[in-house]
Amino acid sequence: MKKNSIAVLRVSLGLVVWFLITMAFSRILVHKLPEGIPDIVILILSSMIVPYTLGLAGFLAVTGRMEKVMPKAEIPVTSALLLKSLIIQLGLSIPVITVINIIIRMLxxxxxxxxxxxxxxxxxxxxxxxxxxxxxIFEELLFRKMILERLLILGSKEVIIISAIFFAIPHAISQGIPQMFGTFIVALVWGYIRIKTGKLWPCMILHGLFNLFCGYIITVLSGNPEGAVAVMFIFMIFLPVLSVFLLVRSRNFGREKQSVA
Known part of the structure; x- marks a missing residue:
């Protein structure tokens, strides 16, 4: 128990160091740069280079010598698994983000x-x-590889939940409370895929598709009344119902498989 608590504490501290270095540059040090630097260069420095050079170095300085456990594949990566995971992550996260947005605005x-x-x-x-x-690519390398492998000694369920919390908290600071809850849900899906398949690349694909749908497809479709209605039906009714069905079906199938065994 003490060993597990120390592992969580070290990863927490490493993530805090990573986040503070990233925020220190993007919100403080960026104003110290010489005038005349193009905006695109500043964006690349603050969003890409600093977080995964200086920030990652800070994280590794705290956690680099920690014991790492590699996930062992239990299920293969298939197109059906990726499709089901995509449906579940969209069907559960987007309604949560939308509802919390509405509640906060009402208040x-x-x-x-x-x-x-x-x-x-x-x-x-x-x-x-x-x-x-x-x-x-790089967020999955940090959260579903470096962090997850350092915490897998806690157990599969525990590390999925804790790594999802670690992933969600920075999004609360950078993008707001609704996004925090949404990213927590999708991180649960990605953590499960990482644990069960032993692979990281499916998480990268699902992550990119989540950003594609939330950042672009929904925005474009919502640009006119007909599209907004379609978005409401697909992402607030159809996909959530289908997600719950898939989760219940998977759970029942798992129970049947255990009873047969």
Missing amino acids: GGNVGSSMSADLFGKNWLFYAALLLVFNP
């Missing part, structure tokens, strides 16, 4: 800034690369 609170202007603005190519390629 007069601030739900955080929208990224739609950035996604379709002058630096749209940078944000497309960031959300669809860079973040899915």
